[in-house]
Amino acid sequence: xGEGDRGERSSAxxxxxxxxxxxxxxxxxxxxxxxxxxxxxxxxxKGAMYHYFDSKDDLLYAxxxxxxxxxxxxxxxxxxxxxxxxxxxxxxxxxxxxxxIENMDESVIVFRSLHMLSPERQRAIRAERRDYxxxxxxxxxxxxxxxxxxxEVPLTIVATQFFGAVHHLGxxxxxxxxxxxxxxxxHFAEMLMSxxxxxx
Amino acid sequence: xGEGDRGERSSAxxxxxxxxxxxxxxxxxxxxxxxxxxxxxxxxxKGAMYHYFDSKDDLLYAxxxxxxxxxxxxxxxxxxxxxxxxxxxxxxxxxxxxxxIENMDESVIVFRSLHMLSPERQRAIRAERRDYxxxxxxxxxxxxxxxxxxxEVPLTIVATQFFGAVHHLGxxxxxxxxxxxxxxxxHFAEMLMSxxxxxx
Amino acid sequence: xGEGDRGERSSAxxxxxxxxxxxxxxxxxxxxxxxxxxxxxxxxxKGAMYHYFDSKDDLLYAxxxxxxxxxxxxxxxxxxxxxxxxxxxxxxxxxxxxxxIENMDESVIVFRSLHMLSPERQRAIRAERRDYxxxxxxxxxxxxxxxxxxxEVPLTIVATQFFGAVHHLGxxxxxxxxxxxxxxxxHFAEMLMSxxxxxx
Amino acid sequence: xGEGDRGERSSAxxxxxxxxxxxxxxxxxxxxxxxxxxxxxxxxxKGAMYHYFDSKDDLLYAxxxxxxxxxxxxxxxxxxxxxxxxxxxxxxxxxxxxxxIENMDESVIVFRSLHMLSPERQRAIRAERRDYxxxxxxxxxxxxxxxxxxxEVPLTIVATQFFGAVHHLGxxxxxxxxxxxxxxxxHFAEMLMSxxxxxx
DNA sequence: TATGAATGAGGTTTCATTCAT
DNA sequence: GATGAATGAAACCTCATTCAT
Numbered sequence: 122x123g124e125g126d127r128g129e130r131s132s133a134x135x136x137x138x139x140x141x142x143x144x145x146x147x148x149x150x151x152x153x154x155x156x157x158x159x160x161x162x163x164x165x166x167k168g169a170m171y172h173y174f175d176s177k178d179d180l181l182y183a184x185x186x187x188x189x190x191x192x193x194x195x196x197x198x199x200x201x202x203x204x205x206x207x208x209x210x211x212x213x214x215x216x217x218x219x220x221x222i223e224n225m226d227e228s229v230i231v232f233r234s235l236h237m238l239s240p241e242r243q244r245a246i247r248a249e250r251r252d253y254x255x256x257x258x259x260x261x262x263x264x265x266x267x268x269x270x271x272x273e274v275p276l277t278i279v280a281t282q283f284f285g286a287v288h289h290l291g292x293x294x295x296x297x298x299x300x301x302x303x304x305x306x307x308h309f310a311e312m313l314m315s316x317x318x319x320x321x
Numbered sequence: 322x323g324e325g326d327r328g329e330r331s332s333a334x335x336x337x338x339x340x341x342x343x344x345x346x347x348x349x350x351x352x353x354x355x356x357x358x359x360x361x362x363x364x365x366x367k368g369a370m371y372h373y374f375d376s377k378d379d380l381l382y383a384x385x386x387x388x389x390x391x392x393x394x395x396x397x398x399x400x401x402x403x404x405x406x407x408x409x410x411x412x413x414x415x416x417x418x419x420x421x422i423e424n425m426d427e428s429v430i431v432f433r434s435l436h437m438l439s440p441e442r443q444r445a446i447r448a449e450r451r452d453y454x455x456x457x458x459x460x461x462x463x464x465x466x467x468x469x470x471x472x473e474v475p476l477t478i479v480a481t482q483f484f485g486a487v488h489h490l491g492x493x494x495x496x497x498x499x500x501x502x503x504x505x506x507x508h509f510a511e512m513l514m515s516x517x518x519x520x521x
Numbered sequence: 522x523g524e525g526d527r528g529e530r531s532s533a534x535x536x537x538x539x540x541x542x543x544x545x546x547x548x549x550x551x552x553x554x555x556x557x558x559x560x561x562x563x564x565x566x567k568g569a570m571y572h573y574f575d576s577k578d579d580l581l582y583a584x585x586x587x588x589x590x591x592x593x594x595x596x597x598x599x600x601x602x603x604x605x606x607x608x609x610x611x612x613x614x615x616x617x618x619x620x621x622i623e624n625m626d627e628s629v630i631v632f633r634s635l636h637m638l639s640p641e642r643q644r645a646i647r648a649e650r651r652d653y654x655x656x657x658x659x660x661x662x663x664x665x666x667x668x669x670x671x672x673e674v675p676l677t678i679v680a681t682q683f684f685g686a687v688h689h690l691g692x693x694x695x696x697x698x699x700x701x702x703x704x705x706x707x708h709f710a711e712m713l714m715s716x717x718x719x720x721x
Numbered sequence: 722x723g724e725g726d727r728g729e730r731s732s733a734x735x736x737x738x739x740x741x742x743x744x745x746x747x748x749x750x751x752x753x754x755x756x757x758x759x760x761x762x763x764x765x766x767k768g769a770m771y772h773y774f775d776s777k778d779d780l781l782y783a784x785x786x787x788x789x790x791x792x793x794x795x796x797x798x799x800x801x802x803x804x805x806x807x808x809x810x811x812x813x814x815x816x817x818x819x820x821x822i823e824n825m826d827e828s829v830i831v832f833r834s835l836h837m838l839s840p841e842r843q844r845a846i847r848a849e850r851r852d853y854x855x856x857x858x859x860x861x862x863x864x865x866x867x868x869x870x871x872x873e874v875p876l877t878i879v880a881t882q883f884f885g886a887v888h889h890l891g892x893x894x895x896x897x898x899x900x901x902x903x904x905x906x907x908h909f910a911e912m913l914m915s916x917x918x919x920x921x
Numbered sequence: 922t923a924t925g926a927a928t929g930a931g932g933t934t935t936c937a938t939t940c941a942t
Numbered sequence: 943g944a945t946g947a948a949t950g951a952a953a954c955c956t957c958a959t960t961c962a963t
Binding site for chain 5 (some may be wrong): 134165166168169172262
């Protein structure tokens with residue numbers, strides 16, 4: 122039992138907990154998962170869990186944060202990249218679909234268990250998500266100013282259609298079915314662009 | 322104490338319970354709502370509730386059933402009506418949006434708390450919803466056979482986009498905001514049709 | 522719906538209830554049987570039951586009473602009959618076994634659910650049973666005075682052995698098995714007599 | 722606060738619960754004893770009880786198990802001991818009576834509340850009891866093969882009489898009355914042997 | 922850093938009984 | 943004689959969290 126060994130094992134505890142919580146919250150829901158079942162499945166004790174997380178709510182919040190931070194970081198990459206906005210928006214859209222599918226458990230939890238967070242944290246997450254959509258729509262605006270996107274359709278409608286469809290994925294998408302994440306990302310991005318791009 | 326009086330009073334208990342449950346489940350979630358809080362809000366006793374409903378789950382199921390039965394009945398009306406399929410599909414789409422907004426509480430519950438039902442009932446509800454979508458898409462097929470709808474786009478994509486957007490309504494639509502239910506229904510129907518209709 | 526018809530039906534209510542209660546209390550125990558299940562099985566309503574019986578306890582008490590009254594009446598028949606006491610005791614013993622088997626449900630209830638009665642009624646039933654045993658043992662004493670039964674063995678031991686064995690029937694006797702009620706009655710009576718009769 | 726101290730204190734909770742449950746279940750019956758009354762009497766909290774026992778049923782089962790395991794262990798001692806079978810069987814019989822009286826509460830519970838266990842556990846206990854009787858009767862058979870016991874009386878009758886009488890003890894035996902456990906054991910063993918031993 | 926026994930409030934549900942009709 | 947909706951107390955059990963070690 123060297124130090125490295127021990128360090129590895131203990132640093133694994135929060136990660137194992139998060140991984141197991143993600144799996145279980147997605148599978149049976151946040152409230153149907155008891156702390157005891159969770160720690161048993163993760164192979165740690167209750168005491169250990171409460172050493173790393175203040176509460177069960179804290180665990181849920183961490184899952185939200187991790188997914189949203191990742192998506193926002195990726196979006197920023199496309200927003201700040203060089204090149205024509207149309208190509209960057211299309212890439213960002215495809216990327217959101219692909220990463221939503223790759224992190225389906227987290228995505229399901231976000232849409233299903235947001236209301237289980239404390240009101241305060243619900244507000245924080247809602248703000249973060251609104252921020253994401255605004256940054257996304259800012260690219261649409263950018264394209265409009267440049268004249269490559271049509272200006273007639275209201276932004277709200279565009280957002281509803283696209284984010285609604287992404288959100289809806291968790292309701293029907295099954296791994297191993299017909300389409301892979303990358304393919305589906307292309308489909309969705311294509312539909313978004315066809316609604317935005319000026320005809321002719 | 323006439324007959325009508327008695328009928329009203331006794332039939333009022335289940336109805337009051339359903340109404341209050343719908344409101345509370347939508348507002349704070351199914352598991353955040355205790356039976357005690359629910360019956361207090363409805364002004365009945367716990368015993369009375371369990372006289373009419375076998376369990377808290379039963380109450381949730383009744384809410385699901387009521388919404389789905391209503392939507393299906395309305396869809397059937399459009400499916401069996403005379404006239405060109407394009408018009409009937411557009412009307413059905415607008416109607417779904419409008420009734421989803423009018424019954425926003427129920428709609429939110431359906432998408433957020435499905436996983437709180439017993440596995441058996443989850444299957445029943447999923448089957449009912451699948452059935453709804455199939456009937457809806459049958460109208461799309463009908464239009465394709467008649468040559469009024471394009472055949473290139475896969476049905477799954479059409480369904481995902483449209484139903485995803487409807488589903489997503491509960492995440493952002495707020496009563497008293499810009500658009501009313503009828504207007505929004507027209508917008509959504511318009512977008513659906515523009516994706517389906519053959520160009521020129 | 523003539524009067525006779527109606528009379529028959531209503532007089533059948535207490536009987537149907539007693540019959541069903543006997544069956545259910547024996548099968549699943551007194552406390553595991555709810556009043557609702559009982560009245561449903563008997564095909565009557567709760568109100569009807571409470572019209573004839575003051576409480577669930579009352580129903581249990583009636584079952585006890587009916588069995589004990591019947592057994593006591595039969596014992597009295599043998600006690601007061603003419604002829605040598607040995608023959609009458611043997612017949613009474615065989616009869617107890619046979620009727621216990623014929624009314625196995627009641628017998629099981631008596632030994633298993635006595636403690637569920639109100640303390641007052643428990644005392645009443647215990648007194649009645651003690652009385653039965655005393656009348657039974659009075660016949661043994663009679664035989665001793667006449668010199669046909671041995672006097673060495675204490676009465677308590679005789680009673681314990683015989684009544685213990687009768688009581689124990691409910692634990693192992695299964696209808697349709699090897700021995701019928703009458704045969705087993707003869708076996709038990711034979712064993713009792715062989716322990717009482719003077720040798721040689 | 723040494724190690725011994727801690728060990729004693731923590732092991733005391735399940736034991737205190739079992740002791741109190743045995744006393745109360747025997748006195749007023751399993752279902753007349755609420756979990757709240759039980760834990761109050763044992764001086765622990767409900768949570769503590771459910772930490773050690775999965776359910777109220779579990780507590781009942783533990784009482785059954787403890788008595789049956791003890792009895793079986795003692796019987797095995799006599800079965801495997803050296804010496805003539807008649808003496809060993811007599812000793813085993815006397816021992817069963819004595820230990821049944823010493824553990825009268827448990828004995829009463831076993832015969833009165835077996836039907837309150839889950840069906841599965843009822844089967845387990847019945848099997849264990851059947852096993853006990855078979856081991857007991859195997860000693861009778863052994864004696865018959867050696868020619869020391871009569872062969873005419875069927876084993877079932879022997880078992881019914883003896884175990885019936887033992888079982889019946891709980892119905893009439895009162896501590897402090899005439900006979901002590903050891904004496905009564907001798908009486909019962911004597912009666913069993915007199916029925917089994919060949920005459921002359 | 923980690924344990925796991927213990928807490929105690931609160932959860933859902935059951936049920937014998939009553940009573941207006 | 944009979945109904946069945948309604949009561950309300952009490953039942954069993956769960957669970958997130960704490961804390962002495």
